[in-house]
Amino acid sequence: MxxxxxxxxxxxxxxxxxxxxxxxxxxxxxxxxxxxxxxxxxxxxxxxxxxxxxxxxxxxxxxxxxxxxxxxxxxxxxxxxxxxxxxxxxxxxxxxxxxxxxxxxxxxxxxxxxxxxxxxxxxxxxxxxxxxxxxxxxxxxxxxxxxxxxxxxxxxxxxxxxxxxxxxxxxxxxxxxTFSVPRDQTIYGISDILSHVFEQYFTHTTEIPLQTRFAESIMKSVIENAERVLTDPEDYDARANILYCGTMALNGTLPVGVTTDWATHSIEHAVSAVYDIPHGGGLAIIFPKWMRYVYHENVARFVRFATEVWNVDPSGKTDNEIALEGIAATEAFFAQIGAPTRLADYAITDEHLQLMAEKATPFGPIGQFKTLTSDDVAQILRLSL
Amino acid sequence: MxxxxxxxxxxxxxxxxxxxxxxxxxxxxxxxxxxxxxxxxxxxxxxxxxxxxxxxxxxxxxxxxxxxxxxxxxxxxxxxxxxxxxxxxxxxxxxxxxxxxxxxxxxxxxxxxxxxxxxxxxxxxxxxxxxxxxxxxxxxxxxxxxxxxxxxxxxxxxxxxxxxxxxxxxxxxxxxxTFSVPRDQTIYGISDILSHVFEQYFTHTTEIPLQTRFAESIMKSVIENAERVLTDPEDYDARANILYCGTMALNGTLPVGVTTDWATHSIEHAVSAVYDIPHGGGLAIIFPKWMRYVYHENVARFVRFATEVWNVDPSGKTDNEIALEGIAATEAFFAQIGAPTRLADYAITDEHLQLMAEKATPFGPIGQFKTLTSDDVAQILRLSL
Missing domain, CATH: 3.40.50.1970 (Rossmann fold)
Incomplete structure (x- = not known):
């Protein structure tokens, strides 16, 4: 810590x-x-x-x-x-x-x-x-x-x-x-909340058992309430749980004593600065691609993510396989709730890809889990097309 | 919630x-x-x-x-x-x-x-x-x-x-x-922190997935670091984790939207008002007995406690058996770290038992998980002798 x-x-x-x-x-x-x-x-x-x-x-x-x-x-x-x-x-x-x-x-x-x-x-x-x-x-x-x-x-x-x-x-x-929040906004919100946790969960800081478990607690609670709010937008308890998770995900509790990342948010900000797409939609697209691009920097963290958050069964699998299964589960979840999965869903092509990569790194390289140059960002955006 | x-x-x-x-x-x-x-x-x-x-x-x-x-x-x-x-x-x-x-x-x-x-x-x-x-x-x-x-x-x-x-x-x-905190005070501290969580975890309030998981996160993090600080009192990370858990256990995060109990604290306060024993020592003795006295009020909560916190294997067991195994694991943990397990460890007999039961309930019955009269308190104290 x-x-x-x-x-x-x-x-x-x-x-x-x-x-x-x-x-x-x-x-x-x-x-x-x-x-x-x-x-x-x-x-x-x-x-x-x-x-x-x-x-x-x-x-x-x-x-x-x-x-x-x-x-x-x-x-x-x-x-x-x-x-x-x-x-x-x-x-x-x-x-x-x-x-x-x-x-x-x-x-x-x-x-x-x-x-x-x-x-x-x-x-x-x-x-x-x-x-x-x-x-x-x-x-x-x-x-x-x-x-x-x-x-x-x-x-x-x-x-x-x-x-x-x-x-x-x-x-x-x-x-x-929040009962009247439309379906797409509800989905973007869920994506936004999970993304906030991801930014603070994927870290090289060790000896943070409580911060790690708190982050997993929020992710699990959001995931298990997501389908409920989408099925019944007036389910008070499900709305309450998602709402409270949203606050706890970004009120300073998770990052105490932890080096956090925030590269994916910078990338998404660059995309929506150019295309004005919904923040949560952009995050749902880009985050799993970021995960694939960086997971080998700390495979153990992604193994924990897979087994604790997505209940991936680790038996008979290599660490890489477990980690990738966790990332696939993240993608599957976003697809299942109806979040966009590719930039093409917003008719974004590679036309301004380099521009977005530059805009994502205005003060130099970004991120902590893996430091990303504008070239790295361009590769993540290409994976997201 | x-x-x-x-x-x-x-x-x-x-x-x-x-x-x-x-x-x-x-x-x-x-x-x-x-x-x-x-x-x-x-x-x-x-x-x-x-x-x-x-x-x-x-x-x-x-x-x-x-x-x-x-x-x-x-x-x-x-x-x-x-x-x-x-x-x-x-x-x-x-x-x-x-x-x-x-x-x-x-x-x-x-x-x-x-x-x-x-x-x-x-x-x-x-x-x-x-x-x-x-x-x-x-x-x-x-x-x-x-x-x-x-x-x-x-x-x-x-x-x-x-x-x-x-x-x-x-x-x-x-x-x-906290490096120089003596072994007994370290043990009492661990007992105190876990007891604070217990008071806020055993509840009838439903639809509190995040609060429940946060409480479990603290309990697991304390339990896994307890042996470390007792083995090496200058283990910085273990001391840091316990210290941070202690703050988070009682800074208002756990009870939001939850009806909490606090009967066991009232009972311990009555005991140490009469005998001036260490608060954490008294709690380690009384809490498992309180659990045995009240668990049937909400067996499901104690089943969750057993499986999530103590990794009790539920297969082939009744809910009552699982719940009791979790309580036994709590007692075993306190014994293992060297906490007192009976009031006799402080030479307390049944002499002032009724007096303590009265002092624990000065404003009437206590507790929410099960409302306890002074007679109930007397029975819990008798179990603790």
Whole structure:
């Protein structure tokens, strides 16, 4: 185990009817709020009306940043920052999934910063201050509801980068808010959650029995609940389990004392910066190919993955065979739940392959499990076509 | 899964050499500090000198509350409160194990409270304010380094009660600080950690796959590292794993959305309020007897415990047989690491058995897995003689 510092001050408010807590939170955080949300889904489900009503009961003046994109754009973030400055906003409420929360985080750190908020995403500045931020999560996937991370796309330069921004003060997670998530978004969320765990599970760090088992616990719990939520989108317990797994997958619990990877996320960010495909869809395609490309760096870890997570029977097989069977099981799972399996599913050809490989490695080679150059990335993308 | 709110603001600073961070923390928290510690062990190991030196480098005036007892006493807590008020102490630093931290928490909430600090432990008051508290943990056991709990003994009334007090602002955990922990204290720590997990694992709440697996992850990781730390007390990785498990066992991660039990802790508190025995020793004795007394309330849970944690082979056995084999494996483990197995090991007879049963249930029946009256407690204590 390596040295680590863990600190996560977000208050997680989880369960049926917990939205009611919003009123008291709003009273504490101040009378002028920026409500950040995406497309029309929170209008259709009635969540928008409920949120507005609670904010009004708390005496809040509500300004809105609506229409945040699935890969949230810098231009949208800048609109939010301007609005906050003009209206003297005290705090921000994000209602939606990861993109909405990520955009809201960018606004929260952008308001008190004199320079260009994109500086935080290009590693030119580190966030020191932020407006308080609350979230009402409507999608199991991101983990953004309980971490400092934010990913924003600069469409002008076709760059998609992550930054450490600010923890939400509180996040309200009601599994019922995820009942109406469409099938494809549910699938992408499952892929996203598993991918977050993969990034933190495939490591060369030794002597991390608890971190390893926690990661396996999340993977097993997601896998066994995936079919349930796809069969019955209103299965409260299955939705609750996936939702809680999504938070625990990326709230800082898994990486303590562990060297993590995150190369596949960089590759996917490059793909969706060029093609604007769903993040979870891209991950489901690319991750198994990354696994095939890198598994020989630590076959024992992939053997454990195969036997613990996928129940691969090891008897009479070589370690390589067991490892590859685990990777095949991962691919089979993604195919079974209906995730895309090839870039061709999004009509992506090798046309911009080199460009994407370059975009995935803007600051040099990526990854820890195996360090990947842009040539390596190009090979993984070619395997994914 | 049930509704829950999770919030844990403690910063966990973990690993070799992390004590160096204390200086910066001290600068932030103020120039007058109360240093709380126990017997002479931190003097013998040199930790005391290092802490004093770092506090002095930060410009702190140091007042001391030394000699905190293994079951910390209300009288000691009151001394600390007086000292803080007299000297205008800004913050408290606890250096030691659970007892030292628990006493320091009591002082922290006692200073700004006008009434008797014992009110918090007898449920007459709820802590609203506290002095900031930092900890340097020297013993893997308590979990107190990353939660709000505190247990204090009122020796005048022979009562030992727990209360929700205040989270440490930061806790520094260097596995090397636990190298010198004597064999018996190491064993009690292991017993304490496993017992904390048991209290949160044996539940009737369903649809908690992640919480269940997290609990099993901690139990398995403690069990596989126990023999290692007892064989080689300076095995860094084994000490680190046990230390991290101890924190995760009781930092609020396991009970989210789960109805937990805690009856066995109440029983042990009653025993050590009368006989002043080590908490971990008492738990190792009583827990397996509690298991035998209650397992039929939810045999399936004990079957899972047996097969997942103790690798009991279920083939050809009834559920009852599997469950009992798991309980027997628990007893065998405690015996194997050298923990006490009967109250007779502490020369405790049935003399005060009824008194202890009454003290364990001062506010009425205890426990959730099976609700226990004082008669039930008496029977469990009789099984433990």
């Amino acid at each position: 390596e040295n680590f510092i863990y600190h996560n001050p977000t208050q997680l408010i989880f369960g049926r009817g917990q939205l009611a807590q919003l009123e008291e939170k709003a009273r504490q955080l101040g009378p002028t709020v920026l409500l950040v949300y995406g497309g029309g889904s929170i209008g259709r489900t009635g969540l928008y009306d409920k949120v507005i009503s609670l904010l009004q009961s708390a005496g809040c003046r509500v300004h809105e940043l609506a229409g945040v994109e699935p890969n949230p754009r810098l231009s949208t973030v800048n609109k939010g920052i301007e609005l906050c400055r003009k209206e003297g906003v005290h705090w921000i409420l994000a209602v939606g999934g990861g993109s909405v929360i990520d955009a809201a985080k960018a606004v929260a750190i952008g308001v008190p910063y004199e320079g260009d908020v994109w500086d935080f995403y290009t590693r030119k500045a580190i966030a020191q201050e932020a407006l308080p931020l609350g979230t009402v999560l409507t999608l199991a996937a991101t983990g953004s509801e309980m971490n400092r991370g934010s990913v924003v796309t600069n469409w002008e330069t076709q760059e998609k980068h992550g930054a450490g921004t600010t923890f939400p003060t509180f996040s309200i997670l009601d599994p019922e808010h | 049930e509704n829950f709110i999770y919030h844990n603001p403690t910063q966990l600073i973990f690993g070799r050499g992390q004590l160096a961070q204390l200086e910066e923390k001290a600068r932030q928290l103020g120039p007058t500090v109360l240093l709380v510690y126990g017997g002479g062990s931190i003097g013998r190991t040199g930790l005391y000198d290092k802490v004093i030196s770092l506090l002095q480098s930060a410009g702190c005036r140091v007042h001391e509350l030394a000699g905190v007892e293994p079951n910390p006493r209300l009288s000691t807590v009151n001394k600390g409160i007086e000292l803080c008020r007299k000297e205008g102490v800004h913050w408290i630093l606890a250096v030691g194990g659970g007892s030292v931290i628990d006493a320091a928490k009591a002082v922290a909430i006692g200073v700004p409270y006008e009434g008797d600090v014992w009110d918090f432990y007898t449920r007459k008051a709820i802590a609203q304010e506290a002095l900031p508290l930092g900890t340097v943990l020297t013993l893997a056991a308590t979990g107190s380094e990353m939660n709000r709990g505190s247990v204090v003994t009122n020796w005048e009334t022979q009562e030992k009660h727990g209360a929700g007090t205040t989270f440490p602002t930061f806790s520094i955990l260097d596995p090397e600080h």
